[in-house]
Amino acid sequence: MVDGTIDSDALSKRRKFIKGLIGFFGIATVAGVTYPFVRYLQPIKQQEGEGRVEIAEADLPPGKAVLINYKGNPAVVINTGGGYIALTAVCPHLGCIVKWQEEEGILFCPCHAGKFDTDGNVLAGPPPRPLEKFPVRVAGGKVILGGV
Amino acid sequence: MFASKKDSALLDWLEERFTIKEELEKNTTKKMVPPHINWLYCLGGLSLTIFIIQVVTGVFLMMYYKPTPELAYGSIEFIVKEVPYGWLIQRVHSIGANTMIILVMAHMVRVLFYNAYQKPRELHWISGIFLFGLTLITSFTGYLLPWTQLSYWGATVGTNMPGSAPIIGEWMVRMSRGSEQVSGVTLTRFFALHVVVLPAMISAFAGWHFVMIRRTGVAGPF
Ligand code: HEM
Ligand code: FES
Numbered sequence: 001m002v003d004g005t006i007d008s009d010a011l012s013k014r015r016k017f018i019k020g021l022i023g024f025f026g027i028a029t030v031a032g033v034t035y036p037f038v039r040y041l042q043p044i045k046q047q048e049g050e051g052r053v054e055i056a057e058a059d060l061p062p063g064k065a066v067l068i069n070y071k072g073n074p075a076v077v078i079n080t081g082g083g084y085i086a087l088t089a090v091c092p093h094l095g096c097i098v099k100w101q102e103e104e105g106i107l108f109c110p111c112h113a114g115k116f117d118t119d120g121n122v123l124a125g126p127p128p129r130p131l132e133k134f135p136v137r138v139a140g141g142k143v144i145l146g147g148v
Numbered sequence: 149m150f151a152s153k154k155d156s157a158l159l160d161w162l163e164e165r166f167t168i169k170e171e172l173e174k175n176t177t178k179k180m181v182p183p184h185i186n187w188l189y190c191l192g193g194l195s196l197t198i199f200i201i202q203v204v205t206g207v208f209l210m211m212y213y214k215p216t217p218e219l220a221y222g223s224i225e226f227i228v229k230e231v232p233y234g235w236l237i238q239r240v241h242s243i244g245a246n247t248m249i250i251l252v253m254a255h256m257v258r259v260l261f262y263n264a265y266q267k268p269r270e271l272h273w274i275s276g277i278f279l280f281g282l283t284l285i286t287s288f289t290g291y292l293l294p295w296t297q298l299s300y301w302g303a304t305v306g307t308n309m310p311g312s313a314p315i316i317g318e319w320m321v322r323m324s325r326g327s328e329q330v331s332g333v334t335l336t337r338f339f340a341l342h343v344v345v346l347p348a349m350i351s352a353f354a355g356w357h358f359v360m361i362r363r364t365g366v367a368g369p370f
Pocket of ligand 2: 091092094095096114126
């Protein structure tokens with residue numbers, strides 16, 4: 001260096017350094033460009049609020065059920081006569097929507113004939129686990145799911 | 149045709165600029181195929197033919213199709229019932245999709261039983277695996293587009309499948325749907341994949357496939 005020439009050792013070190021630098025910034029650039037595109041494709045939490053759903057008691061007489069959208073997923077709220085029960089309506093087998101059968105008092109999945117009782121337990125068919133249950137409460141003539 | 153003495157003025161004009169006649173002759177009219185080939189060697193070319201038919205009929209369908217939950221089914225109904233020859237375009241596209249899968253699989257089986265995937269043709273096979281997967285995914289995404297009960301539940305079950313993968317499974321399900329359940333977001337997502345992304349990828353992989361095949365020639369005689 002003193003006489004103006006660069007010895008080859010320093011040169012190869014410098015090359016290595018530059019390569020590393022280019023590699024680092026290259027990866028950072030690719031990651032920075034990819035990130036917004038991945039985020040773009042992610043589900044958007046639209047109007048889910050705190051996930052509170054209210055149903056007027058008058059709309060849910062004994063023996064009846066309603067299908068609602070709870071935190072982005074379909075859920076079914078049943079008036080069993082003995083109280084209100086809320087369950088996910090998404091079948092744990094392959095994801096079809098289960099339907100309330102008033103006469104039999106069960107939930108039925110039309111895709112592969114899965115059957116569930118009002119606690120979500122599997123009675124028949126291929127579903128591998130029970131339907132998830134959500135807490136419900138009644139206040140001011142309304143059946144309420146979620147929220148505080 | 150290109151070998152005839154009286155060639156068209158256009159060909160002569162092109163010939164002067166980039167020797168097109170020579171290239172055409174070398175690659176088409178005077179290209180020798182080995183004597184051992186049989187009809188089964190047509191299966192790859194037939195897959196390509198169907199793919200081209202799918203692209204053409206697909207573009208025509210796209211001129212009336214509307215990718216929203218409210219309008220999708222009605223727009224297909226309109227194509228089939230009201231648009232002149234719409235029934236033909238729609239039928240050819242949906243039967244073509246099934247036929248393409250059958251042909252691609254038959255082609256794969258041909259290659260398998262002829263041992264034509266072996267060295268030096270591993271890359272033909274690997275590009276082929278991509279083509280097979282892309283063909284299936286293209287059909288799967290297209291199946292949702294009419295937004296019928298069958299397509300809705302087909303998409304639900306299909307997008308559930310990656311869910312059984314460990315760790316990233318749930319994430320893949322959500323990313324493929326764009327929502328918790330199959331919805332209008334899924335429809336537009338599948339539409340973009342079906343009409344642009346996947347056909348472009350098939351074209352690219354088919355290009356690679358064909359370059360490889362030209363390099364080695366077909367396998368055999370055995
Ligand atoms: C879109 C789908 C495909 C198209 C358009 C296509 C097209 C072709 C064409 C035109 C050929 C020339 C010989 C022939 O037709 O038999 C060929 C050969 C070949 N293809 Fe495909 N192909 C497709 C999918 C596949 C798949 C799924 C595989 C296997 C995984 C595959 C593996 C091969 C191999 C190994 C050869 C070389 C055969 C030989 O040299 O005899 N291809 N392909
Ligand atoms: S999806 Fe419900 S039983 Fe199969």
